Amino acid sequence: xxxxxxxxxxxxxxxxxxxxxxxxxxxxxxxxxxxxxxxxxxxxxxxxxxxxxxxxxxxxxxxxxxxxxxxxxxxxxxxxxxxxxxxxxxxxxxxxxxxxxxxxxxxxxxxxxxxxxxxxxxxxxxxxxxxxxxxxxxxxxxxxxxxxxxxxxxxxxxxxxxxxxxxxxxxxxxxxxxxxxxxxxxxxxxxxxxxxxxxxxxxxxxxxxxxxxxxxxxxxxxxxxxxxxxxxxxxxxxxxxxxxxxxxxxxxxxxxxxxxxxxxxxxxxxxxxxxxxxxxxxxxxxxxxxxxxxxxxxxxxxxxxxxxxxxxxxxxxxxxxxxxxxxxxxxxxxxxxxxxxxxxxxxxxxxxxxxxxxxxxxxxxxxxxxxxxxxxxxxxxxxxxxxxxxxxxxxxxxxxxxxxxxxxxxxxxxxxxxxxxxxxxxxxxxxxxxxxxxxxxxxxxxxxxxxxxxxxxxxxxxxxxxxxxxxxxxxxxxxxxxxxxxxxxxxxxxxxxxxxxxxxxxxxxxxxxxxxxxxxxxxxxxxxxxxxxxxxxxxxxxxxxxxxxxxxxxxxxxxxxxxxxxxxxxxxxxxxxxxxxxxxxxxxxxxxxxxxxxxxxxxxxxxxxxxxxxxxxx
Amino acid sequence: xxxxxxxxxxxxxxxxxxxxxxxxxxxxxxxxxxxxxxxxxxxxxxxxxxxxxxxxxxxxxxxxxxxxxxxxxxxxxxxxxxxxxxxxxxxxxxxxxxxxxxxxxxxxxxxxxxxxxxxxxxxxxxxxxxxxxxxxxxxxxxxxxxxxxxxxxxxxxxxxxxxxxxxxxxxxxxxxxxxxxxxxxxxxxxxxxxxxxxxxxx
Numbered sequence: 001x002x003x004x005x006x007x008x009x010x011x012x013x014x015x016x017x018x019x020x021x022x023x024x025x026x027x028x029x030x031x032x033x034x035x036x037x038x039x040x041x042x043x044x045x046x047x048x049x050x051x052x053x054x055x056x057x058x059x060x061x062x063x064x065x066x067x068x069x070x071x072x073x074x075x076x077x078x079x080x081x082x083x084x085x086x087x088x089x090x091x092x093x094x095x096x097x098x099x100x101x102x103x104x105x106x107x108x109x110x111x112x113x114x115x116x117x118x119x120x121x122x123x124x125x126x127x128x129x130x131x132x133x134x135x136x137x138x139x140x141x142x143x144x145x146x147x148x149x150x151x152x153x154x155x156x157x158x159x160x161x162x163x164x165x166x167x168x169x170x171x172x173x174x175x176x177x178x179x180x181x182x183x184x185x186x187x188x189x190x191x192x193x194x195x196x197x198x199x200x201x202x203x204x205x206x207x208x209x210x211x212x213x214x215x216x217x218x219x220x221x222x223x224x225x226x227x228x229x230x231x232x233x234x235x236x237x238x239x240x241x242x243x244x245x246x247x248x249x250x251x252x253x254x255x256x257x258x259x260x261x262x263x264x265x266x267x268x269x270x271x272x273x274x275x276x277x278x279x280x281x282x283x284x285x286x287x288x289x290x291x292x293x294x295x296x297x298x299x300x301x302x303x304x305x306x307x308x309x310x311x312x313x314x315x316x317x318x319x320x321x322x323x324x325x326x327x328x329x330x331x332x333x334x335x336x337x338x339x340x341x342x343x344x345x346x347x348x349x350x351x352x353x354x355x356x357x358x359x360x361x362x363x364x365x366x367x368x369x370x371x372x373x374x375x376x377x378x379x380x381x382x383x384x385x386x387x388x389x390x391x392x393x394x395x396x397x398x399x400x401x402x403x404x405x406x407x408x409x410x411x412x413x414x415x416x417x418x419x420x421x422x423x424x425x426x427x428x429x430x431x432x433x434x435x436x437x438x439x440x441x442x443x444x445x446x447x448x449x450x451x452x453x454x455x456x457x458x459x460x461x462x463x464x465x466x467x468x469x470x471x472x473x474x475x476x477x478x479x480x481x482x483x484x485x486x487x488x489x490x491x492x493x494x495x496x497x498x499x500x501x502x503x504x505x506x507x508x509x510x511x512x513x514x515x516x517x518x519x520x521x522x523x524x525x526x527x528x529x530x531x532x533x534x535x536x537x538x539x540x541x542x543x544x545x546x547x548x549x550x551x552x553x554x555x556x557x558x559x560x561x562x563x564x565x566x567x568x569x570x571x572x573x574x575x576x577x578x579x580x581x582x583x584x585x586x587x588x589x590x591x592x593x594x595x596x597x598x599x600x601x602x603x604x605x606x607x608x609x610x611x612x613x614x615x616x617x618x
Numbered sequence: 619x620x621x622x623x624x625x626x627x628x629x630x631x632x633x634x635x636x637x638x639x640x641x642x643x644x645x646x647x648x649x650x651x652x653x654x655x656x657x658x659x660x661x662x663x664x665x666x667x668x669x670x671x672x673x674x675x676x677x678x679x680x681x682x683x684x685x686x687x688x689x690x691x692x693x694x695x696x697x698x699x700x701x702x703x704x705x706x707x708x709x710x711x712x713x714x715x716x717x718x719x720x721x722x723x724x725x726x727x728x729x730x731x732x733x734x735x736x737x738x739x740x741x742x743x744x745x746x747x748x749x750x751x752x753x754x755x756x757x758x759x760x761x762x763x764x765x766x767x768x769x770x771x772x773x774x775x776x777x778x779x780x781x782x783x784x785x786x787x788x789x790x791x792x793x794x795x796x797x798x799x800x801x802x803x804x805x806x807x808x809x810x811x812x813x814x815x816x817x818x819x820x
Contacts, residue, residue, distance in 0.1 A: 548632050549658075549660050550629060550656035550657060
């Protein structure tokens with residue numbers, strides 16, 4: 001136990017130190033973790049043991065990441081991406097396998113060359129997605145192309161696992177099969193295996209579509225937060241187990257589950273709850289990659305490993321560039337597309353081990369390759385940096401840059417907090433104006449009803465930082481607050497102001513004093529909840545009393561303008577008077593009186609002076 | 619019987635004696651539609667389809683309004699800008715208004731002598747209303763000289779207001795019944811210069 005805690009402490013402390021330093025130096029968190037790994041690894045401070053074991057455990061971070069990626073991809077969007085996924089991904093894996101395998105064939109027997117080609121065609125989902133997210137590139141056209149290829153690679157792992165044992169040149173070890181925890185379906189006849197696998201996938205769909213909602217709702221209604229976290233973790237772990245049992249990739253299974261849950265109202269809650277676990281696991285995963293770099297081996301075979309690394313990256317880069325050209329990736333996106341995926345991936349570690357245990361390759365062949373993959377992964381964040389430097393130096397090509405779809409992007413730019421009576425109309429209005437807000441509401445029943453009407457509403461407490469982040473606060477432009485509870489609204493304003501100073505805020509206040517409270521917090525765009533309706537109804541009243549409709553309209557406008565215009569001044573008076581300890585109640589009345597006299601004098605006169613034609617001769 | 623549409627525009631109607639009197643004198647006539655633009659569209663959001671429908675349903679279109687800054691109140695310009703669409707009012711396909719009669723009924727502060735080349739306002743009413751004449755021409759409508767009431771100020775004698783209202787009613791009724799001599803109207807600067815000579819007794 002003590003040993004475990006010590007190891008945990010070393011990992012956590014190393015990342016707590018390395019990541020901020022790396023970020024400060026503009027290197028990004030992935031590089032920070034990798035460097036931390038090297039420092040605490042056996043060839044520097046030698047603070048940790050069995051980094052590889054840790055790596056295997058924390059690979060689960062990749063599984064979680066794909067679940068989270070799935071959550072952000074609706075089935076319809078995935079369907080739209082079928083051409084890039086199958087076409088671009090397929091072309092990349094095939095061409096890379098051919099080129100790399102062909103080169104390896106110059107030195108090794110064809111079986112081994114084929115295995116190497118297949119394994120090295122894969123790129124690192126973990127590093128690439130993490131880096132893209134950090135740089136805010138996930139939602140760009142280049143980001144989507146990169147993601148498509150990564151997704152195909154994850155799919156391709158499954159047939160690879162089937163093919164690799166067939167390439168064995170040495171006698172197989174008897175214990176090559178993993179010891180199944182639950183039961184081993186390979187004992188079943190072939191056709192039953194297929195049926196079981198299909199059933200597992202169908203089960204995920206069924207659970208995601210029909211069971212998850214009532215279960216989540218029941219859990220949310222308890223309002224015990226950790227139970228929701230537990231349920232979310234259980235979901236991901238359970239799916240991984242199920243996938244492992246039926247022999248599919250857990251990453252792929254959870255990705256599918258994520259897609260199924262993408263239009264679920266608890267999506268942001270799930271994201272918020274799993275994000276820290278994913279982040280931590282991935283971080284430790286990166287550290288263990290850094291720690292597993294075998295510097296003795298690298299030192300001994302430096303020429304060979306450097307050659308493999310360079311060859312790997314150059315070939316992959318070339319293949320990617322050609323793939324990008326064939327599939328018409330925009331000219332400006334091509335360099336990023338090619339650089340982002342030109343490395344070996346974490347699957348290579350798994351698959352090389354798998355090859356070793358299946359007698360495809362011996363340790364002597366595998367080890368330099370693993371080192372080369374690790375080095376290429378280490379170089380990837382650096383390549384991103386080089387790309388950024390290089391691209392920012394080339395003059396901007398405006399016409400090509402503007403190709404991005406602005407409306408689609410704008411849709412994600414607004415977070416609507418609270419979807420009650422007022423939020424509903426506001427939301428409808430924004431949607432009709434072509435702006436699709438991310439809507440968050442705290443009442444499970446309300447969310448349920450609104451979703452039935454086709455609104456994209458999510459359940460959650462937006463005053464929690466992690467949920468605000470999951471709703472996209474770091475990329476959003478505007479936060480609209482229509483929460484009736486002024487304490488919670490205030491809390492949200494402070495939270496947003498502290499963590500997202502760039503985020504614009506527009507808020508609704510229950511009444512005048514609520515508006516003043518928001519003004520205290522520095523919000524400048526405030527509307528009073530009932531003010532607009534009161535004045536419109538007043539306009540109707542004047543009309544019913546026989547006022548000319550246009551006069552009634554103008555009266556309303558003039559009153560509104562005066563009232564809103566005097567708000568800042570009255571706010572100042574109120575706050576000063578408060579210092580003089582005048583009771584709130586008296587102040588309220590005084591304000592009211594003050595307002596009434598002001599209105600009686602000003603408005604009719606305003607109306608009266610307009611359009612009074614006088615003879616200019618007089 | 620001709621159907622007559624009066625597009626009425628006065629932003630401060632409650633304080634206009636003359637315009638109210640003119641309007642009141644024709645409101646109850648059969649075949650007359652009074653369309654109060656400021657009352658209908660206080661926020662200026664004009665319903666183009668409704669307005670076009672009204673125009674199509676009538677044979678005579680009158681713009682009744684005070685003569686603000688040698689032109690119309692603001693909403694009337696908005697009306698022209700929105701309602702007179704290409705392909706509907708003008709252009710090779712725009713024939714919705716073809717052959718309809720059009721004129722303005724205006725009230726102004728300065729008297730007739732100020733609307734002369736050497737007068738205070740330096741231009742005649744005919745010159746100042748030429749944009750509407752051009753508009754009618756473009757829309758293939760028959761333009762008539764404006765029904766003009768000048769020298770309006772507060773405290774006009776009631777009989778004078780009454781007399782103008784009566785004239786307005788007479789002119790509108792004659793247009794409705796087709797007893798107004800369209801050829802003869804052009805001999806005068808205003809539609810109401812000499813109603814007795816241009817209206818045939820039926």
